[in-house]
Amino acid sequence: MxxxxxxxxxxxxxxxxxxxxxxxxxxxxxxxxxxxxxxxxxxxxxxxxxxxxxxxxxxxxxxxxxxxxxxxxxxxxxxxxxxxxxxxxxxxxxxxxxxxxxxxxxxxxxxxxxxxxxxxxxYRNNPVLHHAQQLVASGKLGRLMHLEAHYLQTWLTSPVWGVWQETPAWLWRLSTDHGSKGALGDIGVHIVDLTTYVANERVKSLSCKLKTFNKAPGNKIGEYNLDANDTALMQVELAGGGIGTINTTRWATGQTNSLKLALYGETGALKIDLDTSGEELEVCLGPDLKKAKFKTVKARKTPNMQQxxxxxxxxxxxxxSDFRRGWEVQRVLDACFKSDESKKSVTLRA
Ligand SMILES: NC(=O)c1ccc[n+]([C@@H]2O[C@H](COP(=O)([O-])OP(=O)(O)OC[C@H]3O[C@@H](n4cnc5c(N)ncnc54)[C@H](O)[C@@H]3O)[C@@H](O)[C@H]2O)c1
Missing domain, CATH: 3.40.50.720 (NAD(P)-binding Rossmann-like Domain)
Incomplete structure (x- = not known):
């Protein structure tokens, strides 16, 4: 036991x-x-x-x-x-x-x-991620050329998870004094992990724009300065040369919790939409490439994180999914802050 x-x-x-x-x-x-x-x-x-x-x-x-x-x-x-x-x-x-x-x-x-x-x-609890990761690792998509990923939430505009202005669990997430790294640190961390895990590639370089909107008088509620970022827009280049965008925000009105990833390779593509399914993905492979058609594929069940x-x-x-992996993802987030501050692209050491 x-x-x-x-x-x-x-x-x-x-x-x-x-x-x-x-x-x-x-x-x-x-x-x-x-x-x-x-x-x-x-x-x-x-x-x-x-x-x-x-x-x-x-x-x-x-x-x-x-x-x-x-x-x-x-x-x-x-x-x-x-x-x-x-x-x-x-x-x-x-x-x-x-x-x-x-x-x-x-x-x-x-x-x-x-x-x-x-x-x-x-999000690694979703079987679809592991199926997609293996598909990319098998080489069926060929060289990855382009990617689009996002993680969108709405809790600043819709009280679907409670009224954020009155809830400590949401207020600390908006305040750097309380150790928050904003939407980037809270949910950007998931979409960066998800994207690079499925792609089997690390981020080689990136540029990032962060934005914090005024949300209350003086941008403060009680002990909470509401200064952590609400939105992060990344342009990334993967180690293999493919490029694309990874975006995240808490201002996606009407989108409770939307995670999507599309990877486009020279010989195939895949699309994951966790809003629709954690078990099915769309793939365009083999003869479907000529027709530019996607097919739905079902992933095998996988254990959850606690198992x-x-x-x-x-x-x-x-x-x-170990501490080292958590640190590698954090390096990407640190590079985002550096890029936003310097307004320059940042290269990450291998
Ligand atoms: N993996 C996911 O999908 C996922 C989803 C939601 C939250 N999270 C993460 O889970 C963590 C908790 O989030 P939450 O939504 O439950 O927040 P929460 O505010 O509801 O709970 C945090 C708790 O930690 C306690 N706490 C703070 N400092 C402590 C300390 N030094 N020792 C012991 N307890 C302490 C607080 O009193 C509070 O009860 C955060 O790191 C958050 O990023 C992960």
Whole structure:
């Protein structure tokens, strides 16, 4: 039985608990949150007995094998570091850290400790991604020439996930003082991971424009300065030379949570639309190329991130969605900030 502690007991921690409780071979043994009300509500709901208000107390107690870090972004490294140093396996929420150098500290510590380390790139729960990734890896699309990807949300214009002006879970995401890197750090991280994972290529260079709109009097609500970016527009070049755009925003009125990716190669193309399906993709291959027609293809079922975390712990073989991968994606985001500030294209070292 793998004993799991949950660190940070807000919205996302509920998704983790529900997922783990559906699986055999694991049990939730402890919760940690700096806010006692969140902690107690959560632990009562999921019948967790051991409760701590500081991750250091959890480490001192020690009666667990693995932990999920689902705190606000800026607390990922401070919470995950003592856990990996204590030899605990960690599934950490994205982004690994507000910046790549901070994330690198965690990569080094986890690799040195030899523990299983994963970043919850949760869109990898969709089987369609793995099917598409294998299709590209098989060479059927040929040289990738062009790509279009976006991740669009609407919560600044539609209260579908609650009224953001009154909800701490949305307000911290709008404030750099609270460790947020804006839409780019929150959801751009997913679309950069998704795109480069499916393409099997890293970003070689990029230029990026970020935009923050005024959203309240003085652009401030209570303790929250609303200064984090709302929108990021990237032009990227992949290592293989293909180019394209990756865009993300919270101002996509009417689009609750829209992720799309299209990859166009010399001998084939594929389109993923997670709004429509996480199991079906559109492909244009072989004879369909001449007719310029796309066909629908169904992907085989794949395990979710929590299943993959447990499997990694049992087998000792780390899942590819590891801290190092989280750091590599973060390097792309750091380059976006650099490009926006300098108004120049930025080249990333291999
Ligand atoms: N992978 C995904 O698809 C996905 C989706 C949503 C959120 N997230 C990520 O999950 C994390 C949590 O997001 P959320 O929406 O649940 O936020 P939230 O605001 O609902 O919850 C965060 C919780 O962390 C607690 N916390 C803050 N600092 C802490 C610390 N030092 N120690 C212990 N607890 C601490 C807060 O008190 C709060 O209860 C974020 O990093 C977010 O980016 C990932």
């Amino acid at each position: 793998i004993r799991i502690a949950i660190v940070g007991t807000g919205g996302m921690a509920h998704a983790h608990a529900n997922a783990f409780l559906n699986l055999k071979g694991c049990t939730l043994v402890a919760g940690v949150d700096i806010q006692e009300e969140n902690l107690n509500n959560y632990c009562d709901k999921f019948e967790i007995r051991n409760r701590f208000t500081d991750v250091k107390e959890l480490v001192k107690w020690g009666e667990f094998d693995a932990a999920v870090v689902a705190t606000i972004d800026s607390a990922h490294v401070p919470c995950a570091l003592p856990l990996v140093k204590a030899g605990k396996h960690v599934l950490c929420e994205k982004p690994i850290a507000p910046t790549a150098p901070e994330g690198k500290r965690l990569v080094t510590a986890a690799e040195k400790a030899g523990v299983i380390n994963m970043i919850n790139f949760s 993959r975390f447990l499997k990694s712990i049992k087998t000792g073989v780390n899942d590819p």
